Amino acid sequence: MILVPTGSLQEGDRLGQHVYRSDGRLVLSRGAVLTANLISGLIRMNIDSVYIDNVRDNEAVPASLMDSGLLRAAAIDVVRAVFTEVAGTGSFHSRPVIRLADDMLRALAKEGDVKLQMKELRTEGSYLHAHSTNVCVLSIMTAMALGYTEQHLRTVAIGALLHDIGYVAAQAVDARTDHPRIGFDLVRRHPDLPLLAAHVVLQHHEQLNGGGFPLGIRGEALRQSAQIVAIANDFDHFVNEIGQNRLPHEGIEYVMSKVDVSYEIAVVRAFVQSVAPYPIGTVVRLSNGMIGTVSELHKGHPSRPVIVTKDQGLRFDLLHFQTDFIEEVILDPRVLAG
Template sequence: MKYVTIEDIEPGQILGKTVYTANGTVLLSAGMQLTVYMISTLKRIGVTVLYIEDQLFEDVELEEEVVSPKLKQAIFREMYELSQSLKSGKDFNTASIATNVDMLLNSVLENKDVALHLAEIRTADNAEYIHALNVCLISSMIGINMKLNPSQLKELAIGALLHDIGKAVPESRVPLEKGKEHHTWRGYEMLRQKREWSLLVAHIALQHHEQLNGSGEPRGITGDAIHQYAKIVAVANTYDNRISGNPLTGIPPMLPHEACEQLMAASERELDRDILVEFMRIVSIYPNGTSVRLSTKETGVVVRQHRGLPGRPVIRIVRKTDEDLEIKEVDLSSETTVFIEAVLS
């Protein structure tokens, strides 16, 4: 399987990973042969990358999923229904959200040693729900690494999943005083009314755009005034925003290693250093299927990972000779003088 930009997809290629709609139903199933119409439709709805099956890399599988496709679909559906309820002025089901979060946390705990690869294919319609799930996943895994207890993990996970809830709340439903128009205030006001949840859940929605140096929003608070949960969600939110880009502003998505470099550059200035260290321990920097160029000037595809060494995967290099194909693998964990020089589109 290979990770390919939509512009490089050709009719006849086989889709390697299912694409979902906003409400969690299947749009295109893995294994389908792509047609000109399908590719055109995917471009139109905002898809930028796909996983494609390739005979030379048919044994290459995506990293193990932290959460099952079935649970992901349930959470997408939950977030879609929540958003629609809020936009129409209705309430949402906190018990159902809590149940899905419990299942997600159980899954994360069972797979806490799996390197996190955020592989869902985004469209213009499903991007906000994939973002909510990704931020929840990243935050939960960081929280586990930081030894948060079960009660704290649940508070963190619920707040992370609902961190952007304010964007779905109509202004007429939660009128705010002047200077508090930011979506973080709207999310805070909505969530603090939920007595079944800790007030800290609401503070995650309020503070996840704050930065250590006081340059964040909405209040410009600094350092220890920002709750630990919000600092964790800030790292998760920043990373997922970087790798997804913003089609509305024309900001293209970054590759995982580029996003990680930007986050580390913001250490102790905008983002908490200790949390960033834990984040770097869980994320897959060069996901399986990624095409790369090595410092030897050879090009290949990432085929396997080493837990704890996210920057030193195994690369398969395929060369065409006059009579046959020459295939070799370079294990960067043992080839210590060879480095990934660039990620290729």
């Protein structure tokens, strides 16, 4: 079963899951065979993607939903729809959030030891949606490393997806510094969402030493689930801030510097264990000017991978060339192709 953008659907595709509107109403049932009219109807209803369970002629099923980028793209679309609804009405439908959290949990559990590229190019308009999606992925991976149960993972995923929902509502009342409290009030209105998810939203800017906001809580009052989302939030903002050329391994060093100040060491350790700053396939520019692709990782030395250079295909092991280092993650595929 694969997730396909509605604009890429073809007549004869068969739905692998029910399709719902943003308000939770059923549109099409699992097993429905799509016609041109049905596809047009999905597009008109602004349904961005659907699951299909057929394999098209001469087409292979992607080995990984996360690697294909389809699930992440669908997640961004769901977050965008929820945030747009909140900005317009002051409320949101919870069912799409719950389904998305479940989909992401299943995909990441199936992947096992997944390593995702967390460095992205973002615009102002898409920043918050992509950020919320990345925070969710990072939070799930960290909670898995901590051995959380499926129910607890689901709660963390929902809290991570919605951690900035109050920021969207706060823009209208000029209370951005109080967005965790506003988000808490929005989330706790939904009885089908875990109350702990609302507390994750409330506490994701708190710190162990009491220096956070909006409540200034400290120590054991700061829930571990909220710390997980706080670390993911800080890391993603640090690495992907618009206009900054910050590297993923610098983001890891940044969150590690806040141990016992903002977060417990156990949570930081689980986060670092879960995140590869330069996953295999990452295109980088080295300090010596070479451009290449990460081909191997060294356990215990995440910032010193093996690079295969673009021009000559040389194997360049940074663990053995201590004076050279990664200077930039290249996100434009035309650089490698050119």
